[in-house]
Amino acid sequence: DAGVTQSPTHLIKTRGQHVTLRCSPISGHKSVSWYQQVLGQGPQFIFQYYEKEERGRGNFPDRFSARQFPNYSSELNVNALLLGDSALYLCASSLWKKEQYFGPGTRLTVT
Amino acid sequence: AQSVTQLDSQVPVFEEAPVELRCNYSSSVSVYLFWYVQYPNQGLQLLLKYLSGSTLVKGINGFEAEFNKSQTSFHLRKPSVHISDTAEYFCAVSDPDYGGSQGNLIFGKGTKLSVKP
Incomplete structure (x- = not known):
């Protein structure tokens, strides 16, 4: 069975630009969460979606937004990129209130 | 606020x-x-979890952890490590504000385990 997939694997953006990251959950999982992992730190929770509704939001600015589609895939959008947004962005899927399974991540570099 | 050290x-x-x-x-x-493990250039893999019940939890790859409520600790142990255990290990707690969910995790900063021959 396919695990959580994320695209792209790497990308480079310039300050001020916008970026969209994509995540496909494990088949049957209706919950998707997003985390940001800055180099040398543990992952930080950004959003959780379940059944296309936002169920949790971490301490991130409004430049960060997300959505979940009817097929339970998800997008994370970041506007007005800053150098500090450079990180590994991890997506995790789960059954509701059950353990999370993580994807390989998208490495974002902002120059 | 919750924190993990x-x-x-x-x-x-x-x-x-x-x-x-x-x-x-x-x-x-x-x-x-x-406890999660992260190998280089990969995502996180769940090693083990404590939800309730026995305070000694066994996980994959021979790892185990003990929950100690009085000391608010959850130390990870392995009796004999292999080269392949070289990775970064993250401890995490669920955010109680999200009541009963295993999501919305709060992670520690990680421990890099380096196994030498």
């Missing part, structure tokens, strides 16, 4: 030696506790 940023150890990776958390309410 991993007391060692790096732990070097020789192959076949025992290892303990330490984790303390701050919480006055019940939480769920997790």
Whole structure:
């Protein structure tokens, strides 16, 4: 069975630009969460979606937004990129209130 | 606010030696506790979790952890490590504000385990 997939694997953006990251959950999982992992730190929770509704939001600015589609895939959008947004962005899927399974991540570099 | 402290940023150890990776958390309410492993250029893989019941939890790859409520600790142990255990290990707690969910995890900063031959 396919695990959580994320695209792209790497990308480079310039300050001020916008970026969209994509995540496909494990088949049957209706919950998707997003985390940001800055180099040398543990992952930080950004959003959780379940059944296309936002169920949790971490301490991130409004430049960060997300959505979940009817097929339970998800997008994370970041506007007005800053150098500090450079990180590994991890997506995790789960059954509701059950353990999370993580994807390989998208490495974002902002120059 | 919840927090997780991993007391060692790096732990070097020789192959076949025992290892303990330490984790303390701050919480006055019940939480769920997790250990994840991250190999280079990969996502996180769940090693084990404590939800309730027995305080000694066994996970994959021969790892185990003990939940100690009075010391608010959840240390990870392995009696004999292999070269392949070289990775970064993260301790995490569930955010109790999200009541009963194993999502919305709060992670520690990680411990890099380096196993030497």
